[in-house]
Amino acid sequence: MRAVLVSSPGDIDALEVVDHPAPEAGEGEVLVDVRAAGVNRADLLQRQGLYDPPPGATPVPGLECSGVVSALGPGVEGVAVGDEAVCLLSGGGYAEQVAVPVGQLAPVPAGVDLVEAAGLMEVxxxxxxxxxxxxxxxxxxxxxxxxxxxxxxxxxxxxxxxxxxxxxxxxxxxxxxxxxxxxxxxxxxxxxxxxxxxxxxxxxxxxxxxxxxxxxxxxxxxxxxxxxxxxxxxxxxxxxxxxxxxxxxxxxxxxxxxxTSLRARPLEEKAEIVAGVVEHVWPLVEAGTVRPIIDRTVPLADVREAHRVLEESSHTGKVLLTL
Structure with missing residues (x-):
């Protein structure tokens, strides 16, 4: 699959789109075909070598994405292949596929476009x-x-x-x-x-x-x-x-x-947070009271441009990578 990796810590030139082994859904995980991924300041820090992924996490950046469930790992219930979802990640969003613990998966709120939904979960x-x-x-x-x-x-x-x-x-x-x-x-x-x-x-x-x-x-x-x-x-x-x-x-x-930080929290805490978001925030989104604010979308191949925009702070709302 196509994925973004950091060749060596540094500026935006360190970002490279490469062929990378596709993940597999492990115990309690689902595989998601990524449609879009949010770009966050934590990704900039990871690129600079200042915010390493948690132990065992993929080196591919990306703390959130939206996409379609394509496979279920052992022990997964309540999710079906073909479901549209948004995901809170420890990494891996800058890729065509990502494996996600099922507790960090949420349905796309009704009325929200699948690409724009990529800008919802992390924030x-x-x-x-x-x-x-x-x-x-x-x-x-x-x-x-x-x-x-x-x-x-x-x-x-x-x-x-x-x-x-x-x-x-x-x-x-x-x-x-x-x-x-x-x-x-x-x-x-x-x-x-x-x-x-x-x-x-x-x-x-x-x-x-x-x-x-x-x-x-x-x-x-x-x-x-x-x-x-x-x-x-x-x-x-x-x-x-x-x-x-x-x-x-x-x-x-x-x-x-x-x-506080979100990325390194235990799976149980992340699942509790995602459940709270679905219970309390998604109804506001579905009612139109809260909406994703998207500054721009950038193709995955232009990931360096997305990081440049964040570094300049010229954006309002989210910058998304699309696949």
């Missing part, structure tokens, strides 16, 4: 597991999302608004700000022109939950901005791995800081 699973399962965002609370124009950001805006929260986002351009407001964001802050902590202070807004992809650089500001009882969830380190943590502020506010 929905990230938002559901972090904003709702971990941080317990409730109706009437305020959510601050850094990177509102990203795939995660656009999903977080929609789901949080649908569940009755107020949403504030940071963005990098007026165009992204306008788009986020169309999705339902109550306040947008241009981080290139404004200090988000000062803007929040001026608006008298104290976020109950902050979803942060920046990491160390934003740690002091995030803690300063949190409401009493606030919950900061860090899911990325685009701004570095180290930052100053003011424990006095954290204690005074009775606040918490949690750092």
């Amino acid at each position: 929905a699973a990230t938002v559901w597991s972090n904003v709702f399962m971990t941080a317990r965002l409730s109706e009437g609370e305020t959510l601050l999302v850094h990177g509102g124009g990203s795939g995660i950001g656009t999903m977080a805006i929609q789901v949080a608004k649908a569940r009755g929260a107020r949403v504030v986002v940071t963005v990098g351009s007026p165009e992204k700000a306008a788009f986020c407001r169309q999705l339902g964001a109550d306040l947008t802050i241009d981080y290139k022109e404004q200090d988000y902590v000062e803007v929040l202070k001026g608006e008298k807004i104290r976020p109950d939950v902050i979803l942060d992809i920046i990491g160390g650089k934003y740690l002091p500001g995030n803690v300063a901005a949190l409401a009493t009882g606030g919950r900061l969830v860090v899911i990325g380190m685009q701004g570095g791995a180290k930052g100053e943590l003011n424990l006095g502020q954290l204690l005074t506010k009775r606040a918490s800081v949690t750092a």
